[in-house]
Amino acid sequence: MFLKWQIVLGIFLIAACGSPSNEANQESNKPPQDTAPSLLKxxxxxxxxxxxxxxxxYGLENQELAFPGIIQHWIDSLELPYRVINGGxxxxTSAAGRERIDWLLQEKIDVFVLELGANDGLRGIPTEETSKNLQEIIDKVKAQYPDCKMVLTGMMVPPSMGGAYGKAFTAIFPALAKNNNMAFVPFLLADIAGETDLNxxxxxxxxxxxxxxxxxxxxxxxEPLL
Known part of the structure; x- marks a missing residue:
């Protein structure tokens, strides 16, 4: 089972986080979508x-079915005063995200959830560079909105990238979370990779x-941050 998980994780990351197809490009190049109701307090x-x-x-009928949209539904059910913006x-890559984040920060952000880095790992980009790029993204958000609450999601790379690299890559995320006092999700794809019914x-x-x-x-x- 562990070997199966390793193999499928590698395939999953390459396809789900790699270079998008033309169809994916058309969808992804649209402006970030709000998943909250149009009437806001x-x-x-x-x-x-x-x-x-x-x-x-990626691959879902619309962004409301992606995990940020699901979280919006939970927020609405609890009548919490938050609107989710899907900036996926x-x-x-972390380098591309470092450049793109400025545009998204034009609108006030109160909570920031960062999910980036997997593409860097698949391309073998030095972990120091990935860490630096992610830190610069975090710094930009903090500089613009000092009171913003922040969450970081962790990721892994397939074993084919090498044990030493994989260990260094995985370590990027808890270190960033600790150094920046961010809430931390250890592995976003836990319990999903390798499970046929969940793909x-x-x-x-x-x-x-x-x-x-x-x-x-x-x-x-x-939830504890809201």
């Missing part, structure tokens, strides 16, 4: 989910049920 706060295809909901972009027909992208589990992982650390 004046005191409503914004939660920005910033990441790659996992955040964007398929194929995003789409291609066997590599999470189904709605898979996104439900991702939402649960994030909600566990996000």
């Amino acid at each position: 004046e005191d409503t706060k914004n939660i920005l989910f910033f990441g790659n295809s996992l955040t964007a909901g 972009l398929s194929g995003e 789409q027909q291609d066997g590599i992208h999470p189904t709605e049920e898979g996104h439900q589990i991702m939402a649960e992982h994030v909600w566990e650390v996000l």
Whole structure:
């Protein structure tokens, strides 16, 4: 079972977080979508989910079915004054995210959920560079909105990237979370990778049920901040 998980995780990451197809490009290049109702109270706060295809909901009918959209539904059911903004972009790297974040920060952000880095790992980008890029993203958010609450999601790379690299890559995320006092999700794809019923027909992208589990992982650390 462990070997199966390792193999499928590698395939999953390559397809779900790698370079997007033309169809994915067309969808991902659209402006970030709000998943909250159109009628908002004046005191409503914004939660920005910033990441790659996992955040964007690659392969789903619409972004409301992705884990940020599921979290919006839970927020609404609890009548909490928060609006989710889905800032996911398929194929995003930490370097690209560092450049893109400025545009998204034009709107006030009260809670920031960062889900990036997997593409760096698959390309063998030095972990020091990935860590630096992610830190710069975090610094930009802090500089713009000092009171913003922050969440970081962890990721892994397949064993084919090498044991030493994999260990160094995995260590990026808890270190950043600790150094920046961020709430931390250890592994976003826990309980999903390798599970046929939780992936789409291609066997590599999470189904709605898979996104439900991702939402649960994030909600566990996000809810106490709201």
